[in-house]
Amino acid sequence: MFNKGGYYRENKLIGETMNETSVTIVRGVIAFATLFIYCRLLGKEQIKQLTFFDYISGITIGSIAATLTTNLNNRPWPEFVGLTTWVLLAYFLQWLTLRSRQAAKYVDGEPVVIIMNGQLMEEAMHKARLKTGDLLGLLRLKDVFDLKQVEFAVYEKNGNLSVLKKSEFQHVTPGDLQLPVKYQGISTELIYDGVVIEQNLKKVQLTRQWLENELKKLGIKSYEDVFLANLNTQGELYVDTYKDQLIHLTNFSDYEGPN
Template sequence: MMEETWVVTVRSIITFITLIIYTRVLGKQQMGNLTYFDYINGITIGSIAGTFATELSSKAWIHFVALTIFTLITIIFQFVTMKSRTLSKLMDSDPTLVIQEGKVLEQNLHKMRVKFDELTVMLRQKDVFDITTINYAIMEPDGSLSVVLKPEHQPVTAKDMHMHPPKSKLMTELIIDGVLIKQNLYERHKDIKWLTEQLKKQKVTIQDIAFAAILPNDKLYIDLFDDRFNEKVDMGDYEGPF
C-alpha cells in the first residue's frame, strides 16, 4: 500500500510539473479562444494526465509519451491553422449570423442545433431584453454571441457628445498581503516618499494593508486586513455557518 502511495505521489508531481510546462508552451490561445475543438482537446489532455498520475498497471513512460505527442500535435495544428485559412475554418468553423434586423434566422440557428431558449439566455447575458433592438447577432466559433444594436439603441459615447475625456489608465497593484511591489510603484512614476506621505494621511503602515493599488486617477486605494463596517451585510437566507 505504501509503495503504491509513493508511486502515485511521484507520478502526480511529475504530471503536475509537466502540465504547467505544456500549458505554458501551448500559450493563451487555448483559453482566450476556446472553440469546441479546443474544449475537447483540453479534456483529452487532462484525461491522459490523470491516467499518467494514477494508472499503475502500465508504465508511466507510455502515458508521458502520449501526453507529449498530443501536446506536440496541438502545437503543430496551432501553427498550421495560423498559416492556412482553409484548415482554420475546418477546425474552428465560421461565425454564423442568427439575427438580422430584429428577425431570427431559424435555418442558421437549427444548423448549429441551438434552441430558441438558449439564444434568449445569451441575449440576456448581453443585457439585451428586446430582440427588436438588434441589428445583427452573430454566433462565434467559440459558442459566444456578438450583438450589434440598431443605431438608435446604441449607448451614447464621448465621441458622440464631442467630448475629449482624459487618456485611460489601468489600476496598478501596489501592496499585496503587506508586501510592497516596488516595480509597480516606479512604473506609475511614483516613489517611496509619495507612498509614505499617502500612508501617513490615512495613519496606516504597509504591514496593515491587505491590498493597495494606484487607481487610474492616480489616487491610492487601500484595503486593510482589519475591515470595519458600520453595518454587517448578510446575503444568506437563514442563520447558519455557511
C-alpha cells in the same frame, strides 16, 4: 507467543504501501512537470476562448496525465507516449489553423449571423444548433431583454454572442457629444498582499513616505493591512484592505419581485 508470520506480513504490507506511495509521488511530479511544459507550449488561450474541440482535447490530456500518475498497474512509458502524442497533435492543429484559413474554418468553425437587420435567421440558428431559449439567455448576458433592440447578433465559434444594438438603443459616448475626455491607461500596483512593490513605486516617481501619508489619510496604519493598492493615470489611489467594513451584504435571492 510471538507470530513471526504475521509480523513479516505486516512489514511486507507496510513496505509495499511505502513503495506505492513513493512511485505515485515520483510519477505525479513527472506528470505535473510534463503537463506544465506542454501547456506552455500550447499557449495561454483562455477558457472563454476555447472551442468545443479545444475543451475536449484539454480534458483528454489532463485525464491521461492523471492516469500516468495513479495507474501503477501499467508501465508509465506508454502513457507518457500517449500524452506526448495528444499534445503534439494539438500543437500541430494550432500550427495548421494559423497557416491555413480553410483548415481553421474546418477545425474551429466560423461565426454565424443569428440576427440580421433585426430579423432572426432560423436556418442559421438550426445550423449552429442554437435554441431560442439559449439565444435569449445569451442576449440577457449582453443586457438585452428585448429583441427589438438588436440590429445584428453573431454567434461566435467559442459560443459567445456578439451584439450590435440599433442606433436608438446604443449608449451615448463622449465622442458623440464632442466632450473632452481624459486619458485612461493601466493602473500601477503599489501594494499587493501587504507588500510594497518598490520597482513600481520608483516607476511612478513616488516614495514610501508619500504612500504612508496617503494611507494615513484613509485611516490605515500599516502596509500589512492592505490587500491591494493601485494608482491610476490620474494620480488617484485605490486601496482595498483585508478588513472591509460592510454594513449589510445584499442577498439577491431575497428579492420578491415587483409588487
